[in-house]
Amino acid sequence: MSLDSSSESFVFQKIGEVHSPFPSKFGVPRQPNLTPSIVTKIKFKDDFRIQTALKGMEAFSHIWVIFVFHKHGAKDWKATVRPPRLGGSQKMGSLASRSPHRPNPIGMSVFPVLAWNFEAKGGVEVSLEGGDLVNGTPVLDVKPYISYTDSVEEASLGWAQKPIEKFEVRFADGVGENFKSLLSSLPQYGVESFDSLREQISEVLSLDPRPAFQKTKNALSESSNEGRVYGFDLGAFDVHYRLSQGAFEVFEIVLKDESFGPVKSK
Amino acid sequence: MSLDSSSESFVFQKIGEVHSPFPSKFGVPRQPNLTPSIVTKIKFKDDFRIQTALKGMEAFSHIWVIFVFHKHGAKDWKATVRPPRLGGSQKMGSLASRSPHRPNPIGMSVFPVLAWNFEAKGGVEVSLEGGDLVNGTPVLDVKPYISYTDSVEEASLGWAQKPIEKFEVRFADGVGENFKSLLSSLPQYGVESFDSLREQISEVLSLDPRPAFQKTKNALSESSNEGRVYGFDLGAFDVHYRLSQGAFEVFEIVLKDESFGPVKSK
Structure with missing residues (x-):
């Protein structure tokens, strides 16, 4: 695919689906690492090429999951949100937050890997520690977590400094x-x-x-x-x-x- | 938007475009932080709602840019790639790498913010330190970098351990x-x-x-x-x-x- 840079829209295919104990958006933690005893599973498509594309992932301790906020419950995106961390009283730009209510409802979370099962019937499965994803969440991409590009411990946190x-x-x-x-x-x-x-x-x-x-x-x-x-x-x-x-x-x-x-x- | 979880494909709209000194994929660094004197700019759509959605971003020191690898030069995705870091001799699953050649050509990079210009004519502009993005790269999302969810310094690096x-x-x-x-x-x-x-x-x-x-x-x-x-x-x-x-x-x-x-x- 060589897309014209003037393209205004892009189509992506689901490569897998989340299995989690959260049937709806209610009660879903805001970060995966707050509920370490929850197990999130991804079941990948039963497709030989996807299986091949995942080879090598088992060597990484952490992975990124890029997913679609498919059940955020709004018809249109929102320009502003009221982050729970600010007590729900202050407005913030949706792109300046990690809210699902954003122009493109794309989410990303990093997870510690518990186990890969390449032999699972019906497609590769991975078990991840923690969970902030609704059951059935469509997965678009997974990437190895690479600390020298992804980790910025000293990043300053804007309005998100308030401890949970x-x-x-x-x-x-x-x-x-x-x-x-x-x-x-x-x-x-x-x-x-x-x-x-x-x-x-x-x-x-x-x-x-x-x-x-x-x-x-x-x-x-x-x-x-x-x-x-x-x-x-x-x-x-x-x-x-x-x-x-x-x-x-x-x-x-x-x-x-x-x-x-x-x-x-x- | 409340999508059926059985949806197989998802359409996203460009919210902005990258301006960088890299006219083509040749010569583009593999990570933004390797070339700190390069400035990457994002010019957002001239849209009042996008402008509003960005309010609050100026308080964060680092941001994620979620983009489309629009010029990776292949017609189809690849199940395996030969990472440059392995000298180009070993094959690796494309999803087990950060290669552009993946089922959905979605990329993500974290950048230190140099400056926001909310008053720029033709749409909000942000200047970022470093660069691994081709000029014209379509931007789908930006998110604040939040270290307590995104930073995993101790993550083990699989095959990507070899220093650059x-x-x-x-x-x-x-x-x-x-x-x-x-x-x-x-x-x-x-x-x-x-x-x-x-x-x-x-x-x-x-x-x-x-x-x-x-x-x-x-x-x-x-x-x-x-x-x-x-x-x-x-x-x-x-x-x-x-x-x-x-x-x-x-x-x-x-x-x-x-x-x-x-x-x-x-």
């Missing part, structure tokens, strides 16, 4: 009891053990996955919001929690989507 | 004399001074901009190649050099393309 706030997460007595009969079948939903599920829930919940307007309107610190109930989806499960003495308290975990499991071969 | 070799560059006596009459008009071709041009030439030439087959066939270290002559384009100029005692010696600089100058407003 983490909230306390507790589990009410007896959580787990409520789905006792399921505990032994957790692996079929892509979860190793109840401890692993607890860890994943804690990581996601500590970041306050509530929509921005809820965070503002129903601040965790306000005692008048005590006991308010919310839920979020994580893989096959619906996690119910309440605001409790300045922390999030999980009181119930319900199996919601039995079709949601580990990446399956075709 | 830099070669000695000399200037023959009287270089500059040959275009004496032009020296005073250098700024109109986007170059501050002759010293600045020398520095740019040195940086590009020290990386050996010759095509891979020339590097292998006519190694700089071979005395039988003494005196062999080459040229490369840098902005408005054609730089002529020869192999000389294990170094590159520039012996002539010719004005080639008078239309090549600093970014002009429409």
Whole structure:
């Protein structure tokens, strides 16, 4: 392909798809490295040339994933956004943020690689540590992370300097009891053990996955919001929690989507 | 836009265009940070919404540029490439490299920002330090560089560990004399001074901009190649050099393309 530089638009093909425990954009962490116990998988197209093009990737510890924000929920792009990090009160240019609401909804995230499976049925699979991607996210490109070109530790951070706030997460007595009969079948939903599920829930919940307007309107610190109930989806499960003495308290975990499991071969 | 996750292809619009001193892919450095005296400019579309979307970017020291490899010179993508860093002799999967020859020709580079000009006629302009982009490269996205998500200093580098070799560059006596009459008009071709041009030439030439087959066939270290002559384009100029005692010696600089100058407003 030798494109005319006067071309105004460009067409790209999906080379793979994300399998993650986030069925929708709600609750998805803003960065992959905030939830290290989450596993993100990419299932590449069942295409011999793609398989060949990936050879050599297994030697790199970290990779870039270039993807499409396919479920950002807006019809048009936005010129300004209200970054959650600024409390949702200040406007910022969308290109001056990492928001999905940008002229071209292209995203990029760096992930530590857990394992490559070149022999997987139905196409090469890679497991990545952490996750900020919605299940089904189309992948356009992967690139090796090369620290001498990609790493700028001293970069100054503009408005993004404010540290991320983490909230306390507790589990009410007896959580787990409520789905006792399921505990032994957790692996079929892509979860190793109840401890692993607890860890994943804690990581996601500590970041306050509530929509921005809820965070503002129903601040965790306000005692008048005590006991308010919310839920979020994580893989096959619906996690119910309440605001409790300045922390999030999980009181119930319900199996919601039995079709949601580990990446399956075709 | 809420795309069906079953979509196989995605269309993106150009939001701006690169202005750089590299008229073609020949001689373009493999990383932006190897040629810090080169200035890369992006001229954004003359569109009020794009201008608004960029507000806030001026607070970040570094930005990502997501672009299209529009002149990689191949009709189809390649499953394997021969990375120059491996001497052009070993094959590697194209996705396991940063080569332009990949399923979707999307590139990304991080640049230190020199200056934003929001008042520029014909659209916002940004000047960036360094350059690995061909003039006319279509830009799809820019993002703030955020070190706590993007910087992984300790990433292990697979096959890309080999350090980049830099070669000695000399200037023959009287270089500059040959275009004496032009020296005073250098700024109109986007170059501050002759010293600045020398520095740019040195940086590009020290990386050996010759095509891979020339590097292998006519190694700089071979005395039988003494005196062999080459040229490369840098902005408005054609730089002529020869192999000389294990170094590159520039012996002539010719004005080639008078239309090549600093970014002009429409």
